Amino acid sequence: MELLEKRIREEGKVLPGDILKVDGFLNHRIDPMLLDALGREFARLYKDSGVTKILTVEASGIAVAVMAGLHLGVPVLFAKKHRTANLSHDVYAADVFSFTHKTTYSIAVAKAYLTDMDRVLIIDDFLANGAAIRGLSSLVSQAGASLAGAGIAVEKGYQGGGDALRGEGMRIESLAVIESMDSSTGEIRFRR
Amino acid sequence: MELLEKRIREEGKVLPGDILKVDGFLNHRIDPMLLDALGREFARLYKDSGVTKILTVEASGIAVAVMAGLHLGVPVLFAKKHRTANLSHDVYAADVFSFTHKTTYSIAVAKAYLTDMDRVLIIDDFLANGAAIRGLSSLVSQAGASLAGAGIAVEKGYQGGGDALRGEGMRIESLAVIESMDSSTGEIRFRR
Numbered sequence: 001m002e003l004l005e006k007r008i009r010e011e012g013k014v015l016p017g018d019i020l021k022v023d024g025f026l027n028h029r030i031d032p033m034l035l036d037a038l039g040r041e042f043a044r045l046y047k048d049s050g051v052t053k054i055l056t057v058e059a060s061g062i063a064v065a066v067m068a069g070l071h072l073g074v075p076v077l078f079a080k081k082h083r084t085a086n087l088s089h090d091v092y093a094a095d096v097f098s099f100t101h102k103t104t105y106s107i108a109v110a111k112a113y114l115t116d117m118d119r120v121l122i123i124d125d126f127l128a129n130g131a132a133i134r135g136l137s138s139l140v141s142q143a144g145a146s147l148a149g150a151g152i153a154v155e156k157g158y159q160g161g162g163d164a165l166r167g168e169g170m171r172i173e174s175l176a177v178i179e180s181m182d183s184s185t186g187e188i189r190f191r192r
Numbered sequence: 193m194e195l196l197e198k199r200i201r202e203e204g205k206v207l208p209g210d211i212l213k214v215d216g217f218l219n220h221r222i223d224p225m226l227l228d229a230l231g232r233e234f235a236r237l238y239k240d241s242g243v244t245k246i247l248t249v250e251a252s253g254i255a256v257a258v259m260a261g262l263h264l265g266v267p268v269l270f271a272k273k274h275r276t277a278n279l280s281h282d283v284y285a286a287d288v289f290s291f292t293h294k295t296t297y298s299i300a301v302a303k304a305y306l307t308d309m310d311r312v313l314i315i316d317d318f319l320a321n322g323a324a325i326r327g328l329s330s331l332v333s334q335a336g337a338s339l340a341g342a343g344i345a346v347e348k349g350y351q352g353g354g355d356a357l358r359g360e361g362m363r364i365e366s367l368a369v370i371e372s373m374d375s376s377t378g379e380i381r382f383r384r
Contacts, residue, residue: 023302025267028270028272028302028305029268029269029305030254030258030261030267030268030269031267032258032259032266032267033265035258035262036262058251059250059251059254059270059272062222062254062255062258063254063255066222066224066227066254066255067224067258069222069224070224070227070228073225075222076224077221077222078251080220080251110215110221113215113220113221
C-alpha cells in the first residue's frame, strides 16, 4: 500500500538490530487518518470472506483493528496480555514468546466473546516472527471459530514469520512488507 | 448521550463492589460503530477548543481516542503503562494509583511527541477516582502544553473524581455519568 510505504519511508527510523521505529504514526503517536485508510484497505481485502469478528492484541493492535472493524461493520475483540498464564475457566489463553523482549507472556480472551459461530480476521500492527499471530490463531482454534486470515500493517518480511504462516495455508495480507533495512544508511526496501 | 446510556442499560452488568462491566462493547469486545459515534460527539464538544493532540493511556482508552482523533483531525498519543517508574530522560512520566487493583503504576510518553505547542484533549473510557486523568494531566503540564479538557465515555459520578476535577477548573465532558448502581437489582441511574 503506497500510502503506508511512503509514510514508513518518510518517518520510519531504522535502528541497529533490525529495529524499525514507526512510533510517530503507528504505535505511540497514532495518525487516525492513516489508520482509517488502513482499516478501509483491510475491509476491501476481506469484504467477501464472511468475517464476523476482528481479533487483535493490546495495545498497539487496537487502533488499526478498530478502524478495520468500523469499515467491515463487525465487533473487535482485543486479547489482554498477562505476565503469567491465565488459568481462569472463563478465558481462552495462549503463550506468546516475544523475540523483542526475550520473554514469554500470555494472551487471553473471554470465552463469552469468541464462539464457534465466529469467522475471525486477525489484525495487528506488526508481524515479525509471527509469534503473536500464532497465539491469536490458537485462541480462534480453541473457540472452534474459523479463521478468515490476518491483516497486518507492517510485516518484516526478512524475519520469515509471515512466509512461514503462508506456507501453512494462512491468508496473510500485509499492507507494507519490508524486504531489507540498512541502519547505516537508513534505507528501507519493500517487497514488490 | 442517549445512545451510550441505552447501551449501558441494555448490556452493562452491575456487580457487587460498585463494579460496572461494559466489556461487551467498550473495553474487551469493542463496538467500532458505537465508538465512532462517541468520537464524533467528543469532536462536536471540543471542536472550538483549538485541540492539536489527543492524549490517552493504553489499552482500553486507545479505541475511543483514535475515533475522537479521526473526527477532530488530530494525532493521538497514548501513554504506556509500566510497573515501575520510567526514569528515561526521553519521556515524561507520572505515577497513577489504581483503586481497582490497589497498586501504583507509571505512565509515560516520549517527550518528542508532546510539546509546549500542543493543546491537549485527554480521552479515556472510564473516570472513577480521577487518578488516571490526573496522571495524564501531569504529563501535559510537564511538557508545558495546555489542556483543553477531558472527554470520558463513562464516568462513575458517585465516586467523585470527576466533580473534584471540575471543582479545580478542569473541563470534563462525560458522555454517560452514573449516579448510582444497585447490584441486587441491576438498576443503573444516570445523572441528568
